Amino acid sequence: MTAQELWQRYQDWLYFNEKLGLYLDISRIHFSDVLLKQVQPKFTKAFEAMQALEAGAIANPDENRMVGHYWLRNPDIAPAPFKEEVVETLAQIDDFVQKVHQGIIHPPHELKFTDVLSIGIGGSALGPQFVSEALSPDFPPLAIHFIDNTDPAGIDRIVNRLKARLKTTLVIVISKSGGTSETRNGLLEVKHAYTQLGLHFPDYAVAMTMSGSKMDIQEQCDLWLAKLPIFDWIGGRTSELSSVGLLSAALLGIDIKAMLAGAKMMDDATRIPEIKGNPAALLALSWYAAGNGKGDKDMVILPYKDSLLLFSRYLQQLVMESLGKEYDLDGHIVHQGITVYGNKGSTDQHAYVQQLREGVGNFFATFIEVLEDRNGPSIEIEPHATSGDFLFGCLQGTREALYENHRASITLTITRVDAQTIGALIALYERAVGLYASLVNINAYHQPGVEAGKQAATQFLALQQDILKVLKETNEPLSVHTLAEKVATLDQVETVYKIVRHMAANPRGIVLQGDLTKPDGLMVSYDRLSNAV
Numbered sequence: 001m002t003a004q005e006l007w008q009r010y011q012d013w014l015y016f017n018e019k020l021g022l023y024l025d026i027s028r029i030h031f032s033d034v035l036l037k038q039v040q041p042k043f044t045k046a047f048e049a050m051q052a053l054e055a056g057a058i059a060n061p062d063e064n065r066m067v068g069h070y071w072l073r074n075p076d077i078a079p080a081p082f083k084e085e086v087v088e089t090l091a092q093i094d095d096f097v098q099k100v101h102q103g104i105i106h107p108p109h110e111l112k113f114t115d116v117l118s119i120g121i122g123g124s125a126l127g128p129q130f131v132s133e134a135l136s137p138d139f140p141p142l143a144i145h146f147i148d149n150t151d152p153a154g155i156d157r158i159v160n161r162l163k164a165r166l167k168t169t170l171v172i173v174i175s176k177s178g179g180t181s182e183t184r185n186g187l188l189e190v191k192h193a194y195t196q197l198g199l200h201f202p203d204y205a206v207a208m209t210m211s212g213s214k215m216d217i218q219e220q221c222d223l224w225l226a227k228l229p230i231f232d233w234i235g236g237r238t239s240e241l242s243s244v245g246l247l248s249a250a251l252l253g254i255d256i257k258a259m260l261a262g263a264k265m266m267d268d269a270t271r272i273p274e275i276k277g278n279p280a281a282l283l284a285l286s287w288y289a290a291g292n293g294k295g296d297k298d299m300v301i302l303p304y305k306d307s308l309l310l311f312s313r314y315l316q317q318l319v320m321e322s323l324g325k326e327y328d329l330d331g332h333i334v335h336q337g338i339t340v341y342g343n344k345g346s347t348d349q350h351a352y353v354q355q356l357r358e359g360v361g362n363f364f365a366t367f368i369e370v371l372e373d374r375n376g377p378s379i380e381i382e383p384h385a386t387s388g389d390f391l392f393g394c395l396q397g398t399r400e401a402l403y404e405n406h407r408a409s410i411t412l413t414i415t416r417v418d419a420q421t422i423g424a425l426i427a428l429y430e431r432a433v434g435l436y437a438s439l440v441n442i443n444a445y446h447q448p449g450v451e452a453g454k455q456a457a458t459q460f461l462a463l464q465q466d467i468l469k470v471l472k473e474t475n476e477p478l479s480v481h482t483l484a485e486k487v488a489t490l491d492q493v494e495t496v497y498k499i500v501r502h503m504a505a506n507p508r509g510i511v512l513q514g515d516l517t518k519p520d521g522l523m524v525s526y527d528r529l530s531n532a533v
Helices: 003-013 033-054 069-073 080-102 123-135 152-168 181-196 214-219 243-251 256-270 279-290 311-323 353-358 387-404 419-439 448-473 480-487 490-504
Strands: 015-017 022-028 058-060 115-119 143-147 169-174 205-209 226-229 298-303 325-327 333-336 340-342 363-370 409-414 510-513 523-526
Touching (some): 015 256, 015 279, 022 279, 033 058, 033 069, 033 279, 069 256, 069 419, 115 181, 115 243, 123 143, 123 243, 123 311, 143 152, 143 181, 152 169, 152 181, 169 181, 169 243, 181 214, 205 214, 226 243, 243 256, 256 279, 256 419, 279 363, 279 419, 298 311, 311 340, 325 448, 353 387, 387 409, 409 419, 448 480, 448 523, 480 490, 490 510
Parallel strands (some): 115 143, 169 205, 298 363
Antiparallel strands (some): 015 022, 510 523
């Protein structure tokens, strides 16, 4: 295209929302009028499906569940019982946070809580981490820390950094089912740390779970400082604007009402049943066109703002867990999905933009531009040029350099990073994912691959218990092959070997004898005199 043709295409496809101060430019995504005609019936169906979802239809047929994250920011559109739940939970959050900030709710023998320790995984961590990074004030009322994995060294690092401040640290434990092993492990590790200090853990803890969940029953969460609900109709990757994300944000002094208002405004904008007037539909169209409706191209997220560093990680789960599916709604094998990764500008220009411009063309980029450089004036680094001007130039230059080498891109421009805008961005991508899923005929709201991984881990741990039992009952060393025959089959000999190798590297009583470069010849025994746990 000539420069004039590109300019005209930019104007033809530019979306602007004046209330949100948000622009969306898809002019550097190639699609033809033929493609538009082909996808129009798909979009008509997608708009109808989204309308039914918001009205309370079963949108997740595999789990027979409604999908209600849009009700969180507009309870008036929710079915009656759910409206009350949303309103009551928001009131509970507001009351609890005010009392914590005022010192009415405080730790034993201390005036106020100083820190928050949030324990969760997946959507229970990525959303709160993104929002805290994007919106926390420079001097928040409480400092926040996250345990989002079952890595013992990672848990130790957080606990050791807090040390004496554990006695003024509020712990939020987030698990919908109460049975997620990583979150359960984090809870038990942190609970142990409090016990070691002679602290009564329930005096410091807030439970976020479904009533009657495994955690609720085992930990007697009604005896904790507070218990907030996670609704059955909210999935982890769309939970940031539920209690999962709102409590920690409010404790940090973030305006959660503005976040919800921004999301509601974006929901209003993305309900319009017309591609050009709907920013989520424009995103879905761009993803479909760039990846040929099959996810042929990766989505590279490039936010040109430090505060948006974690946006790509947040979108990884939202997009990949929602769209990465083996089967479509008709039971056909389709292997759908879009791979998401990202860094930030202009850091990315000194990292992987070299490959983006000149390497494998297996992606489309999404630039996220923030118009306001900072809160207040800037000095001139060079005559008539500020550091923000340089950042702006880096974005525009990279966009142009990619286009010159036939690399497609989207540019999403916001006026500033604030609570309202972050709420709007979350809502925009939630709706885009839902619309795209309809275009490619998949269920965006279940995660069978994640469940399969959990089941495999459970079987693995059961095998480990069997290995320990056999070794404790045996008075002589066993070869790896013999051990595998006793606890499983020879088909699992590699798994058995890896289990005993891991336990031998830790104080678990397992001893390996032989040449470690030849696993097949190793002998395995249990040392009853060791400090095994």
